[in-house]
Amino acid sequence: MLQGKKILLGITGSIAAYKAVYLVRSLVKAGAEVKVILTPSAKDFVSTLTLSTLSRNPVLVDLYDEQSWSNHVMLGRWADVMLLAPLSCNTLGKMAHGLCDNLLLAVYLSATCPVVVAPAMDEDMWHHPATKNNLQLITSFGNTVIPVGKGELASGLFGDGRMAEPEEIIQFITERFFLTSPLAGKKVLVTAGPTYEAIDPVRFIGNHSSGKMGIAIAKELYKRGADVTLVLGPIGIPFSANGIKLVNVTSAAEMYNACHEVFDKADLAILSAAVADYTPSVKADQKIKKKESTLTLELTKTKDILKSLGEKKKAEQVLVGFALETNDEEKNALTKLKEKNADLIVLNSMNHKGAGFKHDTNRITIFGNKGEELRFDTKSKDEVAKDIVDTIIKTHYA
Ligand code: CTP
DSSP states (O other), rough: OOTTTTEEEEEEESSSSHHHHHHHHHHHTTOEEEEEEGGGGGGGGGGGHHHHHHSSOOBBOOOOEEEEEHHHHHHHOOOOOOEEEEHHHHHHHHHHHTTTOOOOHHHHHHHOOOOOOOEEOHHHTTTSSHHHHHHHHHHHTTOOOOOEEEEOOOTEEEEEEOOHHHHHHHHIIIIIISOTTTTOOEEEEEEBBBBOOEEEETEEEEOOOSHHHHHHHHHHHHHTOOOEEEOOOOOOOOOOTTSSEEEEEOOOHHHHHHHHHHHHTEEEEEEEOOOSSSEEESSSSOOOOHHHHOOOOEEEEEEEOHHHHHHOOTTEEEEEEEEEESSSSHHHHHHHHHHOOOSSSEEETTSSSOSSSSSSSEEEEETTSSSSEEEOEEHHHHHHHHHHHHHHHHIIIO
């Protein structure tokens, strides 16, 4: 899989460094040539003897010792990919701000090869604005971030911040750097989540969408090398962008504007958001007081984002919509496909157990404007995202 590929692995001081031992073994087993650099604090977590034995190369820690100087420039030029796993908060901060107080950072700053990082930290550190800024900075330098997982953390707490598993890291770098994905470099717009339509300063009309399906699609596209912009409605929990360009919006009107800003330059758009169809005609400036025994709200139709993008779609752009139905599923989905000028429509029926809002699973059928019809079993939303992306590739990029 990675036969003859040269991987420079940087390990920083984090409990997750124990996984880097297995990562080195798996990289070598996959055929890669591996050289390991440790930060001084990583030495407290893993042994140089283990890593040099598994990598079959000396492990480097210092810029120089009494006898020799490590040529950091040549190390960065030797590698096909520089991988930092685990990446601690401390090294992330130094990378973002160009600090250079150890060999690993000197190699990073002089590396000419692609750099990919697998962060590992506790949830509160992961969600700190400084961490977010630093991740955004290194992404803007062209570095790639492998998404963190959710699970048990070194602190004993449960949450975001776990380093991706070694198998996931190997799959990620293989797909991203060594397989030519048909979506590599393609600009993709994804919408996800609900929209909230304000009634007054404290109330809104919304829906139960969790955004999980669209987020899974955005992550899958990113893994396949696409340049992804995610326009995300209010899902109520923080979402870490992890290399995906994130535009947070609240209302249908904001989502409409954000999508139109991105769509002209997009190759592909996948609209999975549950956009409100109606919005209060007037938003009260002050909290509406309870007076009468009934209250009537006048609602106005929102602009249909998918339809409006379908109207301006150029021949080379691919547009994918969703249809959430409770009855006459197929007929309604096919009508939406045609009326909104989409290339594909993903149908989820609320009648299937495990499909639709809030579930971690989904069951879909995809219809294409050339008569394609693909049915899938109930699967996790991550697997459904893979099916959707595979279908888009098969029908439009193969
Ligand atoms: N959609 C949109 N803008 C809207 C409403 C819907 O872009 N204002 C998109 C959704 O993101 C989805 C598709 O249109 O990709 C279908 O959404 P759905 O809610 O199933 O259908 P509607 O067109 O809203 O029609 P209805 O609610 O009558 O079924």
